[in-house]
Amino acid sequence: LALLLTVTGCNGEQASSGGQPPPPEVVVAQVLSKSVQQWDEYTGRITAIDTVELRPRASGYVQRVAYKEGQDVKQGDLMFQIDPRPYRAALDNALAQLARARAAKRLETIRNTRAQSLIHDDAISHEELDLRRAAQEQSAADVQAAEAAVATAKLNLSFTEVRAPVSGRASRALLTVGNLATADETLLTTVVSQNPMYVYFDADENSYLRYKEQERKSERTAQDNAVHVGLANEIGYPHTGRVDFLDTQVNPTIGTVRARAVLPNADRIFTPGLFARVQFVSGQKAQVLLIDDKAILTDQDRKYVYAVDRDGKAQRKDIVSGGMVDGLRVVQSGLAPDDRIVVVGLQKIFYPGMPVIPAEVPMDKSSTPAAPAAMAEK
Numbered sequence: 001l002a003l004l005l006t007v008t009g010c011n012g013e014q015a016s017s018g019g020q021p022p023p024p025e026v027v028v029a030q031v032l033s034k035s036v037q038q039w040d041e042y043t044g045r046i047t048a049i050d051t052v053e054l055r056p057r058a059s060g061y062v063q064r065v066a067y068k069e070g071q072d073v074k075q076g077d078l079m080f081q082i083d084p085r086p087y088r089a090a091l092d093n094a095l096a097q098l099a100r101a102r103a104a105k106r107l108e109t110i111r112n113t114r115a116q117s118l119i120h121d122d123a124i125s126h127e128e129l130d131l132r133r134a135a136q137e138q139s140a141a142d143v144q145a146a147e148a149a150v151a152t153a154k155l156n157l158s159f160t161e162v163r164a165p166v167s168g169r170a171s172r173a174l175l176t177v178g179n180l181a182t183a184d185e186t187l188l189t190t191v192v193s194q195n196p197m198y199v200y201f202d203a204d205e206n207s208y209l210r211y212k213e214q215e216r217k218s219e220r221t222a223q224d225n226a227v228h229v230g231l232a233n234e235i236g237y238p239h240t241g242r243v244d245f246l247d248t249q250v251n252p253t254i255g256t257v258r259a260r261a262v263l264p265n266a267d268r269i270f271t272p273g274l275f276a277r278v279q280f281v282s283g284q285k286a287q288v289l290l291i292d293d294k295a296i297l298t299d300q301d302r303k304y305v306y307a308v309d310r311d312g313k314a315q316r317k318d319i320v321s322g323g324m325v326d327g328l329r330v331v332q333s334g335l336a337p338d339d340r341i342v343v344v345g346l347q348k349i350f351y352p353g354m355p356v357i358p359a360e361v362p363m364d365k366s367s368t369p370a371a372p373a374a375m376a377e378k
Contacts, residue, residue: 023355026345028308032290032363033337036325038282044201044229046263046274050166050193058082058159059183062175069172073164073191080162080173080188082181087160091153098146105139112136159183168193192272195265199229199241201278202256214283227261228279231269236324237279239263239270279323289335290328292363295343296321306342306349307335308358314342316352328363 064081067073115132118124164170171190175181181188203211228237241263250257261278263270270276295305296319303321306314319334335341340360342349349356 023312023357024345024348025357025359026308026314026342026348028340028358028360029292029295029343029363030360031331031335031337031339031341032328033287034290034325035285035287036290036330038286038288039228039279039323039325040203040207040282041323042201042203042278042280044199044261044276044278046270046272046276047198047200048168048192048194048272049196049198050168050191051272052165052168052191054079054162054165054188054191055184055186056080056082056159056162056181056188057183058087058156060084060086060160060181062177062179062181065173065177067164067170067173069170069189071170072194073168073170075164075167077164078161079164079170080175080181082160082162084157084160087153087157091150091157094146094149094153098143098150101139101142101146105136105143108132108136108139162188164191166191166193194268197263197265197270197272199227199261199263199270199276199278201259201261201276201280202251202254203259203280205250205255205257207282208250208257210283226281229261229263230277231274232277236327237277243280288322288325289331289337290325290363291331291335291341292343293324293327293329295341295346296329297346305335306346306352307339308342308356312355312358313353314349314356317341326364 060082062080063083066078066081073079112132112135115124115128119126168191171192173189175186175188180186225243227241227243229239229241230237241261243259243261245260247258259280291305296303297305302318304316304318307317309315317334317339320332322330322332324330340358342356342358343361343363345356
């Protein structure tokens with residue numbers, strides 16, 4: 001009999017352990033309703049204000065590459081040296097021609113002066129006087145031509161020093177020492193300015209019309225032309241700039257308007273060609289629903305959250321999400337202000353309608369370490 005009771009007791013314990021497990025503990029937060037500034041989000045591209053393809057203005061063989069590739073240069077810095085010897089010889093020849101022209105002018109001036117004194121004594125004819133006067137004027141013109149030739153020779157000699165036209169960062173040298181560079185043709189390198197930068201983005205037609213309507217009603221101020229920018233590896237929009245240009249026409253093919261903002265780049269974060277996420281003030285403040293971004297799950301092309309109902313069951317709710325505000329995601333549709341959604345413990349929910357034990361925290365605190373602590377206390 002004792003053995004029978006022992007076996008019966010063991011069977012009873014096995015039956016008890018084979019029952020349903022207790023509901024999992026999760027952390028929930030009530031949807032936050034808040035009046036926030038609305039933002040439009042666009043995709044933009046970073047562009048340098050100045051992009052200069054450096055080409056020589058004098059032909060010749062490259063004698064020296066005077067800059068370090070990939071480094072910053074200042075406007076006026078020497079970058080390439082073209083062999084100056086032919087141009088220096090040309091300058092010397094021009095100087096010699098100028099000296100000859102000046103000597104000829106002095107001689108013609110003396111002759112003309114003598115002819116003017118002789119005409120009073122009728123020692124020469126008026127025709128001879130006219131010839132002497134013309135010769136003096138011609139010699140003066142020859143001097144001017146020689147001076148222009150000297151100026152041209154000096155200019156050509158200066159062109160053998162290829163200098164940075166703008167301050168910025170220089171690319172690699174496309175021509176090395178000993179290679180022939182042709183004036184106005186051969187590309188030596190490229191210099192792009194670094195600070196500030198432009199970001200170009202395209203606003204859709206409806207947004208453009210809304211902006212213009214706000215301007216007409218004086219609902220849009222200069223502060224509303226600020227933009228917030230984030231790069232692909234950044235969270236949120238940590239950089240600030242200001243719109244300085246809006247195109248004068250709508251692109252009829254795609255129905256967009258090109259806009260441009262200026263971004264400070266003293267710390268060299270931006271590089272020309274990078275894609276950027278751009279936020280631009282949409283309009284007046286509006287009441288929106290905000291949730292923690294980590295509460296959102298994805299099912300193919302649909303986004304959803306789990307909301308805990310009055311019976312303590314996690315129900316799936318499909319949502320349409322918007323941009324970020326103060327670290328929280330805007331929900332455009334799918335939730336109500338009194339909904340409580342799961343923000344921690346989503347991996348414990350295996351199916352819609354599953355019972356859970358919720359521990360509630362404020363939505364704006366759901367990302368802090370206090371959330372797991374609250375769940376542990378439960």
